[in-house]
Amino acid sequence: MTSSVAGVVGQGALIAVFLVAALSKILTHRALTQTISKLGFSAIARPAALIVIGAELLAVTAMTIMPSATWPRGLIALLALSFAGAGIHALGLGEKIKCGCFGGGGAALGWRQVLYLPLWLGLAAVAEFAPPSWSADEGLAGLAALLLALVAWKLLAEVRLWRVLRGDRMVTPNPTRHENAEVPAA
Amino acid sequence: MTTVLLVVVCLLAVVVFIQIGAQVELFEQVRQIRGYLDIEDKPTTVELGTLQGASPSRFGLPSVLDHAEQAMVLFVSDKCETCRNLVAALRGGAVPLSMWVVVVPVRGDGNEFINEFGLHGERVILDDEERIVGSLGLDLTPVALHIAEGKLTRAHTVPSVRQMYAATPVSYQYSLARKPSV
Structure with a gap:
């Protein structure tokens, strides 16, 4: 090197x-x-x-x-x-x-x-x-590329979380009908 | 011109990064709240203890399960709201292959519940006098009991329709054309 x-x-x-x-x-x-x-x-x-x-x-x-x-x-x-x-x-x-x-x-x-x-x-x-x-332009181009990579990384984290939350929301029963959601069978 | 453009891109990227970061933080908080309120769509393991490895027929389940390669028995009661959501998806006896349903009557004799959802089929069992759940020592519904090679392997709660289908040993595909065979 x-x-x-x-x-x-x-x-x-x-x-x-x-x-x-x-x-x-x-x-x-x-x-x-x-x-x-x-x-x-x-x-x-x-x-x-x-x-x-x-x-x-x-x-x-x-x-x-x-x-x-x-x-x-x-x-x-x-x-x-x-x-x-x-x-x-x-x-x-x-x-x-x-x-x-x-x-x-x-x-x-x-x-x-x-x-x-x-x-x-x-x-x-x-x-x-x-x-x-x-040069300053080359440096700025590199910085922009790095920032865009960081945005993509953050976006991936957001999508992962969003999928989990959306899945939970889709299966959550209507809150007005939540009584006895899980009760003893006997 | 190029410099100005690059500066604008950098500034916009910083703004977007912060905005997405704030959203991630918000989502984390919602997940935390859901976890605290116990409304996450996550099955909870039910310990089988010494029952693990036992034959299903020992507890009053059909003897055909003793020879099942892969099967899942879903225990539902006629009282819990989640159970009603689950069996609503099975309305008309649309029980996925390799899945059995045990209806545990709590309010009445269970027949009203079975008729309400049309749960008629050879893989739907009415647990008279709670004989099956009593011998298993099961006091929760809805619960999925898994059987592999004719032996009880594991059990867990079933918080949603999605988790019910995910628990079926034979993968179940949603289809608009037809319901799965009984």
Whole structure:
């Protein structure tokens, strides 16, 4: 693998991961606010959640349209350090705090964020040493393709759920005739 | 121009992603509520315990089931509303192949129920004095009892017509042209 390919892969991976994280956090921003509150920052939880989401989206956009710029990767490093710090802080509190890193899910803040830190820093470092050289339009086209793939993925999840709910609705008896739906035979 | 178009596509994709995500969240909530209210179309297993592997005729079921390769016995009572929904689909004795129906009389002698839905056929049994359900220790309806190679294998509740047809050993196809043979 040449260094430029490594840079493209590294930066592409960071864009994909932080894009999914940011979009998922938009959907469950209250969960992120609660997480920050439980970490002891309840006074600034709401603006802090908005800052985290905004920073992730900013980093993703900047890495896409300005692939050789250093500051977006610096922002990623800063976010990764913040997440690891939050993980260590949660471990120190000795309380299970929901992560909310990728929206819903029951994963707790802790060692996972600390272990991910070298991965994010490594990818950022690889991209920094061999920065990608795509144009802004190429970056935007890639971002659009990634976003459309995410929309398709979400749509599949929605259709799966919809089928289950529709099946349940079709077989649910008229609510006005629900008495003795299941009674002892004897 | 291309840049503007790509930016618009990206923004629209973000909006659609968030909207679909919100719908998924809404659907999850509805499923959660359905689960809480116990109105999911999901059969619940009825433990057979020591009855598993026993011959059907031991409990008063027809001896022909002792030699059945695959069969399902549906227990319905004349009182439960779900049972009425199930037998309404079997109206006129349209009982799928390899399926038997045991009518458990609770309100009366069961004949009124059988006549109301036209459940006349050789695979419809009236459980007089609850002899069959009594010997099986079955106190729930509607329940499907499965038989394989002449032995009782498993049992579960039947919450809907859809689940009733899904439980029949010989797959049943909906047909507008004709009802399945009795």
